[in-house]
Structures are given as structure tokens and as C-alpha cells.
Amino acid sequence: MLDVIVIGTGISGSFVARELAKFDLNVMVLEKNNDISNETTMANSAIIHSGYDPVPGTNKAKYNVEGSRMYEQVCKELECEYKRVGSLTVAVDDEQVQTLYELEKRSVINDVPVSILTRDEALAMEPNLADATKAVLLAESAAIIYPWEVAIALMENAMDNGVTLKLNQEVIGIKKLDSGYKVITTNESFEAKLVINCAGVFADKIHNMIAKKTFEITPRRGQYFVLDTTVGNLVNHVIFPCPSTKGKGVLVTPTTHGNLLVGPTSEVIADKNGIQTTMDGLQYVREHANTIVKNIPYHKVIRSFAGLRPSSDLHDFIIEEAKDAKGFIDVAGIESPGLASAPAIAKEVIRLVKSRIELVNKVKFNPNRKAYTTFAHLNLEEKKEIIKKDKMYGQIICRCETVTEGEIVDCIRRNAGATTIKGVKKRVRPGMGRCQGGFCEPLVVEILARELGIDPMEVKYDSVGSNIFVEETKFNQEQIKELKAKGE
Amino acid sequence: MREYDTIIIGGGPAGLAAAVEIYNEGVTDILILERDIQLGGILQQCIHNGFGLHEFKEELTGPEYAQRFIDKVEELKIPYKINTMVLDITKEKEIHIMNSEDGYQILKAKTIVLAMGCRERTAGAISLPGTRPVGIITAGTAQYYLNMKGYLVGKKVFILGSGDIGLIMARRMTLEGATVLGVAEILPYSGGLTRNIVQCLHDFDIPLYLSHTVAKVKGKDRVEGLTLMEVDENRKPIKGTEQEFEVDALLLSVGLIPDNELSESADIDIHRRTNGPIVNEKMETNVEGIFACGNVLHVHDLVDFVSAESRRAGRGVVRYLNGEKTLSKGVETVNGQGVSYVVPQKLHVDQIEGKFAEVFLRTTDVYHDAKIVIKLDGKEIKTFKRPHLAPAEMEHLKINKELIDIDYGQLSVEVVEKEAN
Ligand SMILES: Cc1cc2nc3c(=O)[nH]c(=O)nc-3n(C[C@H](O)[C@H](O)[C@H](O)COP(=O)(O)OP(=O)(O)OC[C@H]3O[C@@H](n4cnc5c(N)ncnc54)[C@H](O)[C@@H]3O)c2cc1C
Ligand SMILES: Cc1cc2nc3c(=O)[nH]c(=O)nc-3n(C[C@H](O)[C@H](O)[C@H](O)COP(=O)(O)OP(=O)(O)OC[C@H]3O[C@@H](n4cnc5c(N)ncnc54)[C@H](O)[C@@H]3O)c2cc1C
Numbered sequence: 001m002l003d004v005i006v007i008g009t010g011i012s013g014s015f016v017a018r019e020l021a022k023f024d025l026n027v028m029v030l031e032k033n034n035d036i037s038n039e040t041t042m043a044n045s046a047i048i049h050s051g052y053d054p055v056p057g058t059n060k061a062k063y064n065v066e067g068s069r070m071y072e073q074v075c076k077e078l079e080c081e082y083k084r085v086g087s088l089t090v091a092v093d094d095e096q097v098q099t100l101y102e103l104e105k106r107s108v109i110n111d112v113p114v115s116i117l118t119r120d121e122a123l124a125m126e127p128n129l130a131d132a133t134k135a136v137l138l139a140e141s142a143a144i145i146y147p148w149e150v151a152i153a154l155m156e157n158a159m160d161n162g163v164t165l166k167l168n169q170e171v172i173g174i175k176k177l178d179s180g181y182k183v184i185t186t187n188e189s190f191e192a193k194l195v196i197n198c199a200g201v202f203a204d205k206i207h208n209m210i211a212k213k214t215f216e217i218t219p220r221r222g223q224y225f226v227l228d229t230t231v232g233n234l235v236n237h238v239i240f241p242c243p244s245t246k247g248k249g250v251l252v253t254p255t256t257h258g259n260l261l262v263g264p265t266s267e268v269i270a271d272k273n274g275i276q277t278t279m280d281g282l283q284y285v286r287e288h289a290n291t292i293v294k295n296i297p298y299h300k301v302i303r304s305f306a307g308l309r310p311s312s313d314l315h316d317f318i319i320e321e322a323k324d325a326k327g328f329i330d331v332a333g334i335e336s337p338g339l340a341s342a343p344a345i346a347k348e349v350i351r352l353v354k355s356r357i358e359l360v361n362k363v364k365f366n367p368n369r370k371a372y373t374t375f376a377h378l379n380l381e382e383k384k385e386i387i388k389k390d391k392m393y394g395q396i397i398c399r400c401e402t403v404t405e406g407e408i409v410d411c412i413r414r415n416a417g418a419t420t421i422k423g424v425k426k427r428v429r430p431g432m433g434r435c436q437g438g439f440c441e442p443l444v445v446e447i448l449a450r451e452l453g454i455d456p457m458e459v460k461y462d463s464v465g466s467n468i469f470v471e472e473t474k475f476n477q478e479q480i481k482e483l484k485a486k487g488e
Numbered sequence: 489m490r491e492y493d494t495i496i497i498g499g500g501p502a503g504l505a506a507a508v509e510i511y512n513e514g515v516t517d518i519l520i521l522e523r524d525i526q527l528g529g530i531l532q533q534c535i536h537n538g539f540g541l542h543e544f545k546e547e548l549t550g551p552e553y554a555q556r557f558i559d560k561v562e563e564l565k566i567p568y569k570i571n572t573m574v575l576d577i578t579k580e581k582e583i584h585i586m587n588s589e590d591g592y593q594i595l596k597a598k599t600i601v602l603a604m605g606c607r608e609r610t611a612g613a614i615s616l617p618g619t620r621p622v623g624i625i626t627a628g629t630a631q632y633y634l635n636m637k638g639y640l641v642g643k644k645v646f647i648l649g650s651g652d653i654g655l656i657m658a659r660r661m662t663l664e665g666a667t668v669l670g671v672a673e674i675l676p677y678s679g680g681l682t683r684n685i686v687q688c689l690h691d692f693d694i695p696l697y698l699s700h701t702v703a704k705v706k707g708k709d710r711v712e713g714l715t716l717m718e719v720d721e722n723r724k725p726i727k728g729t730e731q732e733f734e735v736d737a738l739l740l741s742v743g744l745i746p747d748n749e750l751s752e753s754a755d756i757d758i759h760r761r762t763n764g765p766i767v768n769e770k771m772e773t774n775v776e777g778i779f780a781c782g783n784v785l786h787v788h789d790l791v792d793f794v795s796a797e798s799r800r801a802g803r804g805v806v807r808y809l810n811g812e813k814t815l816s817k818g819v820e821t822v823n824g825q826g827v828s829y830v831v832p833q834k835l836h837v838d839q840i841e842g843k844f845a846e847v848f849l850r851t852t853d854v855y856h857d858a859k860i861v862i863k864l865d866g867k868e869i870k871t872f873k874r875p876h877l878a879p880a881e882m883e884h885l886k887i888n889k890e891l892i893d894i895d896y897g898q899l900s901v902e903v904v905e906k907e908a909n
Contacts, residue, residue, distance in 0.1 A: 225615070230752075273708065276618045279725070303612030305620065380592065387591040394588030396523070396573040400749075436610040438629050442637065456639065461622035465709040468622060469639035470736060473664055476638025 002026045002192035003357060005183050007171050007206055010041035011147060011339050012331045013198035014154035015346035021161040024360045028190060029163060030183065032170035034463045035423045036416060037151040040200050043275065043307025045251060045261065046147050047238050049337040050087065050139040052107035052114050059317040061110055063341035068141065070343040078153040079371035080145065081256035087142035087238035088122065090292045092132040096242035100137045114139045128234050130292050142238055146256045147339055148426050152416055157369040159415035161362065168464060174210040180327065194327045194356055196349060201272045201310040203332035211322035217333060219272050219308035222264025223281040226303040228434050232258035234296065241292045248336065250288035262289045262296060275306045302434050309335035319348050327356050372410050372428055376402040398440040400433025405447060412451045419452060422462040491596045493517035494805050495583055497574050497750065498603035500529020502782020504557035505795040506601045509802030511564050515809055520568035521585060527568060528554035529605055531791065533635045536656055542792035553791060577754045579775050599777045599805045602751055602765065603798065606783040609743040618705030627653040627741040640664055642737020646714060647671040648702045650678040652789060654741025659688035669733050672700040672716055674723055677854045679880050681789055701725065702738065711738055744787045754778060761829040762786040768818065768834040769845065770804030771797065779804050786831050789882050814839055817896040821847060824902030828852045828879065835899065837892050844886040849901055851877045857906040862887060865897040877903060
């Protein structure tokens with residue numbers, strides 16, 4: 001019997017898995033998708049909120065403030081991008097200026113330093129703020145990350161330290177055993193003393209498999225535009241509108257890779273898989289973004305996407321053991337600021353685990369993980385050097401993002417490595433740029449087929465069933481037959 | 489550091505034609521750089537007929553057309569490097585290149601020819617609504633998979649955008665046993681050549697839905713279907729016109745964009761309309777000694793014009809190396825009513841070879857019984873009658889250079905439609 005099963009590999013499950021890896025435990029992580037972090041952690045604003053604004057006394061406030069203070073250290077250990085760009089919340093009328101002062105009061109209770117700047121001070125920092133800007137609230141400690149990079153790095157580090165990851169294992173049932181639980185997936189079943197539910201928008205379904213219904217998760221969709229890196233410096237801080245009852249609103253922010261992100265909407269929807277973008281939604285994003293930032297060059301849009309906030313009817317994070325299922329721990333309702341809070345939430349999970357089983361520190365735990373070599377960031381001498389050592393770094397695969405074959409092969413061969421086109425794209429970015437894979441995708445297909453030892457027909461974009469090709473042409477089939485005949 | 493007389497970036501038809509011309513004009517210290525595993529550019533995947541009617545007076549396939557130029561390059565022993573990516577260029581004409589054999593190198597040249605071609609607009613760029621599963625793919629990438637690798641990306645296909653590549657792929661995929669359910673174009677007219685509409689759609693009974701767009705893509709792992717809607721004059725979908733299609737792939741042929749990231753790194757001015765460098769009659773950019781030709785300059789519909797334009801760039805290179813200086817200030821060409829762009833953007837009359845100034849243009853709309861009117865500083869100097877003009881078909885005009893009798897000013901090109909009566 002395993003000690004712990006973690007369900008889900010979003011930012012929550014990944015942080016929990018890596019915290020558990022610090023102890024002498026037998027840990028398995030189950031994920032229904034064909035890669036880590038393919039759901040909410042794949043589609044959000046990527047901001048480590050400073051934590052000045054959640055209502056004091058809530059779990060959101062507590063874990064956000066704690067979590068945001070822990071991030072830099074974790075990102076150092078895992079060599080992940082972390083940029084403390086600061087955030088500006090923009091007031092465009094007198095009522096909103098009042099709101100800024102209210103927020104300032106809250107920040108004192110939450111113990112997060114902020115300051116209010118005049119219009120002139122703000123425009124000097126960010127010339128592209130809307131003309132109507134009256135005042136802004138600056139929170140210097142707000143940062144941006146590359147969310148799934150962090151999750152993948154956490155899982156890689158957890159696996160390096162002995163955790164097992166199983167992909168394509170959708171949990172469909174949980175049974176109580178004399179001691180512990182039997183977790184049943186679409187293809188197997190596993191037994192463990194403890195189960196930790198980090199299933200994002202599906203966390204209520206998982207909870208209801210073993211415990212009485214105590215909460216319900218409704219997806220709240222957010223749609224975005226991504227703009228080309230040539231316009232990523234339109235703003236240099238995270239720019240928020242003044243918050244309203246409807247949430248944080250449509251923001252504009254640079255990303256860690258120099259793109260510009262504009263969004264999200266906030267739409268309550270019924271479908272837990274409803275990640276469609278809509279014409280109306282994207283129009284809404286445009287109109288609202290323009291109220292806080294001017295000159296957004298929408299002709300530089302390279303992509304639009306949508307993510308789902310796992311909003312619970314309790315309106316706060318649920319991090320607790322189910323009352324009627326000892327050893328079954330929920331990490332649910334993790335909407336924003338879920339990314340920012342994740343390291344602190346994982347610590348809380350460890351406290352809950354500790355009350356059920358004995359925890360012994362793993363002596364050999366290695367907290368460090370090496371980043372992929374980002375060829376584009378090397379200086380000239382380093383570039384020459386690495387190509388000398390490994391020719392594959394001399395072969396550019398993605399022009400837009402300057403990604404070499406060396407980086408792609410590295411991200412496939414590691415623990416928690418890529419097995420799909422999207423997996424490679426998430427890890428080392430070929431296809432993330434302005435041509436969206438038009439030039440490099442065929443090359444990545446070949447590298448994946450070679451590295452995984454599979455036929456190109458078997459190469460998947462993402463999920464099982466998303467093969468890039470549906471058929472080989474007659475010409476190709478005959479050629480292969482001929483080659484095979486020769487070989488035999 | 490050794491300095492090449494000329495380095496050509498891109499080994500497609502543009503780069504190859506420029507190289508051969510430069511060699512024939514007496515400059516032999518040339519290097520062609522190409523990132524692909526072979527020379528020939530995009531033509532290598534265009535295995536259909538229809539290339540070379542102007543250039544060779546016969547119908548060739550894309551690879552055949554390219555091969556004629558590759559053979560010339562081989563015969564003249566013009567040096568080239570394949571599998572070599574150009575990563576950066578500077579206005580001082582330093583060229584950063586990389587391949588797995590020589591590693592990272594910086595080369596220097598007296599002149600540079602930019603011939604990097606173009607890339608396709610993507611689903612992301614047009615913010616295609618709906619889910620984002622596998623099977624949404626640009627027509628050119630689907631063409632590459634099919635013609636270069638032998639794989640089909642779908643069996644029940646819809647095509648968004650009526651660009652030429654999409655039209656050609658409609659026929660090609662049909663011939664490979666796929667069903668093409670239709671081609672949708674958001675504009676009221678096609679984005680492709682008339683001959684492609686006839687030969688690729690009509691001949692195969694594939695419907696063309698003008699003033700229509702894909703309003704929603706469905707499918708979780710793979711594309712499962714889409715909603716087609718008619719659009720109004722503002723390109724907004726009209727409620728109630730929804731039609732559903734079951735498909736496993738959606739090909740996009742929604743435009744080509746000249747690939748000018750390198751040009752921008754050398755401070756070359758890019759034209760807002762062509763998305764290519766601003767050039768003069770010799771195809772020289774604002775950075776002296778750097779020239780541009782082919783699809784990197786503006787998107788061409790016929791490769792024959794690419795070859796002709798690139799030879800002119802080649803001669804420009806040689807004239808520059810021979811120390812020829814431009815003395816006149818130059819006349820600026822501007823797009824007037826009904827014209828979306830004019831190339832070249834600058835004409836130095838004293839530098840024009842032969843009797844005629846040659847300009848290329850595209851119109852903003854479809855016109856019948858129209859006149860193209862050329863004005864010099866507001867004064868009409870020449871008109872060209874055209875029974876039919878369309879944005880998809882590039883227009884080529886020859887203007888007697890004696891008519892342009894000024895050193896400095898504006899030459900505007902506009903379309904006047906015959907008054908309806
Ligand atoms: C539009 C938007 C903007 C946001 N912006 C921010 C922000 O700027 N800053 C911030 O801090 N937070 C932000 N958030 C919130 C943040 O993204 C989430 O809190 C966080 O990503 C949730 O992570 P998670 O691991 O809990 O869930 P997820 O990332 O959804 O992970 C859940 C995992 O569980 C798996 N799973 C589900 N069911 C099963 C099953 N039956 N069997 C096996 N596996 C299963 C899923 O496949 C998935 O991998 C935003 C969210 C959205 C939608
Ligand atoms: C799919 C398609 C169908 C067409 N059909 C027809 C037709 O039927 N008839 C017709 O006459 N015309 C047709 N055309 C038009 C014609 O073929 C093109 O206009 C012509 O190929 C453009 O030539 P080019 O050399 O400018 O660009 P390309 O052929 O694209 O060549 C550019 C070259 O530069 C290389 N390159 C780019 N960047 C770099 C870098 N950084 N480092 C090194 N190398 C680089 C590329 O790999 C490529 O080989 C078609 C075009 C396309 C795309």
C-alpha cells in the first residue's frame with residue numbers, strides 16, 4: 001500500500017507532491033490528462049499577487065500573503081522564471097480613487113506594503129496607461145511566473161526524489177478500505193493510506209466519490225489574448241483595473257517570456273470542460289482592457305485562449321480533511337489567487353498529513369532542479385561552447401523563439417518529460433511564437449518520433465486521440481513497404 | 489574578418505534568382521544561406537502545375553521551377569550553406585548564423601539580399617473562436633505534411649480563407665481521398681486567383697461560401713465540427729445563418745505575412761501595408777547595400793514575378809558594389825483611392841534601367857471596367873484601362889520614365905471605376 005495518492009498535477013498537486021517528496025513516503029500522483037498541468041494551471045494570468053487585497057481573515061488572504069513570500073526561493077531552487085514586476089491598480093474616476101484608499105487600508109491588515117501614486121507619477125512609470133487615469137495603487141511585491149513551468153519543474157523535482165507520476169489515469173471511484181483508500185481509475189486501481197484531492201474544477205466530483213457533498217465547484221471562464229513579443233513592453237507592470245464586485249477585471253500584463261497578456265473575462269458556465277473562446281468574450285476583453293491601457297496593438301495578437309476558475313459555493317479555498325472521510329484531504333475551490341497561494345497551501349497539506357501519519361525527513365532530498373539550457377539566453381561564447389559539446393544545440397528548430405534541437409531533446413528525456421507536441425511546446429516553447437508552429441511543428445514531430453521510438457503516425461498533439469496525422473498517403477505506404485521489403 | 493561581396497539570406501526562388509544574376513553580372517564572391525535541408529524554398533512543397541508560364545513559357549511544377557535555378561547555381565558553383573539558420577543581422581551588415589557543423593558564426597558582407605519569404609497567418613492571429621484541439625492547421629503546413637512527408641491531417645476537411653494555398657489544398661486533399669466540404673471566405677470576393685477557384689473548387693464541386701466565416705470550432709481532442717455563419721458588411725456574423733459541419737480538420741488560408749524579424753533587427757524600415765521593407769527601384773532598402781526581393785518584400789501570387797524582381801535586386805547589388813551613387817532625392821510612390829499598396833515605394837528616375845519604371849500594386853477591392861490613374865504631384869500623367877481588378881491578382885505597370893520628369897515629389901496610383909450609367 002502506498003502512503004499517499006495525490007490526484008491532479010496542476011500547481012496545487014505539483015506543490016503538494018514536491019512537499020511530500022521531502023519525507024520518506026511512498027507517493028503516487030495520478031493525472032487524467034496526457035501531460036502535467038493541462039487545465040487551469042495552463043490558462044490563467046500567471047501573477048503572483050502580492051496579497052494586499054483578499055478580504056482579511058479568509059484562507060485566500062492567509063495563503064496568498066504567505067505563498068507570495070515563498071515563491072522566489074522555490075523558483076531559485078527549481079531554476080524557474082520569477083520576475084517581480086510589481087502591479088498597478090488603476091483608478092479612472094473619483095469613486096475608484098476612493099476604492100484605492102479602501103484597498104490601502106486592507107493592505108495594512110494583510111501586512112503587504114503598497115503606495116498610492118498620482119496620475120503624473122503613474123504615467124511617468126507607464127506612459128501607456130489610459131488617459132483617464134486619476135491615481136494608481138502600486139504593489140511592488142507582485143510578480144509574474146510561467147505557471148506550468150513551475151508545476152512541471154516541481155513534478156520533475158518530486159520524481160527525482162522518488163515520487164511516481166502516472167498520466168492518463170482518470171480517477172472514477174474511491175473506496176474506503178480498513179485502513180486507507182482504494183483509488184480506481186479508468187484503467188487501474190491503487191491503494192493508499194491518504195488521498196489528496198487537487199482536482200481543480202473536478203474537485204467536487206472527487207470529493208463526492210467518498211464523502212458527503214459539502215461544496216460545489218462551478219467553472220468561471222476567463223478568456224485572453226496573447227500578443228507578440230515585439231509589443232511585450234507596452235506595459236512593464238501588471239496593470240489591474242479597480243476591482244469591482246465582479247472580481248479583478250480585465251488586466252494587461254507582460255509575461256515572463258516578453259509577450260503581452262490581455263484578459264480575462266469572468267463568465268460562470270456549466271461545462272467543466274468549456275474552455276472555448278467566443279467572439280463576444282474576446283470583444284469584451286478588448287473593450288475593458290482599453291479602459292486602463294491605451295494603444296494595445298491587437299493586430300499583434302498571436303493567440304487567444306480560455307481557462308476555468310474552480311469557484312466554490314463557499315467562496316474561499318477549502319483545505320481540510322473531509323469530516324466523514326479520515327485521511328481524505330481536499331484542496332478545492334482553488335480559484336485566484338491559487339497560483340500565488342500554492343506553496344503555502346502545500347505546507348498546510350503537510351500539517352494535515354502529519355496528523356495522520358508519521359513524517360520522517362528524507363535525508364537525501366535534493367531541493368534543486370536544473371533549468372533547460374535556454375540557448376537564446378546564452379552569450380556568444382557559451383553558445384559556441386555548447387554546440388561544440390552537443391551538436392544538437394547547433395540546430396535551430398523554432399525560429400520565432402530560437403529553440404534548438406538540444407533543448408527539445410533535453411525536455412523529452414527528463415523525468416516528467418514531454419511526450420507530445422504540446423508537451424514540448426509547454427516546456428521549451430517551439431510553436432509559442434508568432435508562427436504558432438507553422439515552421440517547427442513538422443520538425444518536432446520527427447524529433448518526438450525518434451526520441452520516443454514511435455512511428456510519426458503515433459505522435460500526438462496532446463491527449464490520447466489527438467494524433468497529428470489521420471492517414472498515410474498511398475505513396476508513403478508503398479515507400480515504407482518497399483523499404484521494409486528491402487530490410488527483410 | 490573576411491568580408492563577402494554579397495550574402496543572400498534565403499535559398500528560395502528569390503534568393504536563387506538574385507544569386508544567378510549577381511554572378512552573371514560579374515560578382516562571384518557570393519554566399520547563399522538557407523535554413524532548410526535543400527534549396528528551393530516553398531516551391532519544393534508546391535507539387536502542382538502552374539509555375540513558369542512567364543519565365544520559361546511552359547507549365548512546370550514548383551519543384552521543377554526551383555530545380556532550373558538550383559541547376560544554374562550548381563553549374564556556376566555559387567557557394568551555399570543549407571541547414572543554416574540566420575539568427576540576426578545588423579545594419580553594419582554582420583550576419584549571425586548557426587548550424588550544427590560550424591556552430592555559431594558571425595559573417596560580414598558588403599551587401600545583403602533579404603529573401604526570407606513569408607509565413608502564414610494562424611488561427612491565433614485571427615482569434616478563431618471555440619476550442620483549440622488538434623486538426624486546426626494552416627494550409628501550408630498541411631501541404632508540407634502531405635507533399636513532403638506523405639501524411640494527411642484530416643479526411644473530412646473544411647477550409648477557412650480562400651487564399652491560393654487553401655484552394656490548392658482543397659484539390660490536393662480531394663485527390664488523396666479526403667472530402668472537402670467547403671471553403672469559407674469572410675470577404676465578398678475570393679482571396680485567390682480566379683484560375684485556382686475554377687481548377688481547384690469548381691472542377692471538384694467544392695462550394696465556396698463568400699461573406700461567411702467559421703464562428704465556432706468544436707471538439708475536445710480532435711476537431712469534431714464547426715459552425716459556419718454568414719457575415720454582414722462589417723464582417724460580423726448574422727444571427728440565424730448558422731450551418732453546422734462535421735469535420736476532422738480545419739485548414740486555414742487566411743493570409744501570408746512577409747518574414748521580416750531579421751530585417752527589423754537591422755533597422756530596416758517596414759511598410760505598414762506590405763509588411764515588407766520599403767525599397768527603391770533597385771529593391772534597395774533604407775539601409776544602403778541591403779536589398780530585398782520576393783515574398784519577404786510583398787506577397788506575390790506568381791513566382792515568375794519573384795524571379796524578375798529578384799534579378800533587378802541582383803543588378804542593384806552589383807551596381808552598388810561598382811560604386812554607383814544615387815544623386816536624385818527620389819519620387820515617393822503612394823497608394824491612392826482603391827489601391828492597397830505600391831512597390832517600390834521610391835523611384836530615383838536617374839537610376840531606372842531601360843525606358844520604363846515598373847511598379848507592382850494590389851487593389852483594395854474588386855473593380856470592373858476600371859482605370860488605374862497615375863498622378864505626379866497631383867497631375868495625371870498616365871492611365872491604364874483594366875476590365876477587371878481584384879485584390880488577389882497583383883497588377884504590374886510599366887510607366888515610361890520620361891513621364892516622371894521631376895527629381896522629388898509624389899507619384900500616386902489610384903483606381904477609378906467607370907461611372908455606372
Ligand atoms: C482566468 C484565470 C486567471 C487566473 N489568474 C491567476 C493569477 O494571476 N494568479 C493566481 O494566483 N491565480 C490565478 N488563477 C487561479 C489559478 O490559475 C488556479 O488557482 C490554479 O491554477 C489551480 O490549480 P490546481 O492545481 O488547483 O487546478 P488545476 O490546474 O486545474 O489542476 C487540476 C488537475 O487535476 C486533474 N484532474 C481533474 N480530475 C481528475 C480525475 N478525475 N482524475 C485524475 N486527475 C484529475 C486535472 O487534469 C488537472 O491536471 C487564475 C485562474 C483563471 C481561470
Ligand atoms: C503554397 C504556395 C503555393 C503557391 N502556388 C503558386 C503557383 O501555383 N504558381 C506560382 O507561380 N506561384 C505560386 N506561389 C507563389 C510563389 O511560389 C512564391 O511567391 C515564391 O515561392 C516566393 O519566393 P521566395 O524566394 O520569396 O520565398 P520562399 O520560397 O518562401 O523562400 C524563402 C527561403 O528563405 C529561407 N529562410 C527564411 N528565413 C531564413 C533564415 N533566417 N535563415 C536562413 N534561411 C531562411 C526559407 O527556408 C526559404 O527556403 C505559391 C506560394 C505558396 C506559398
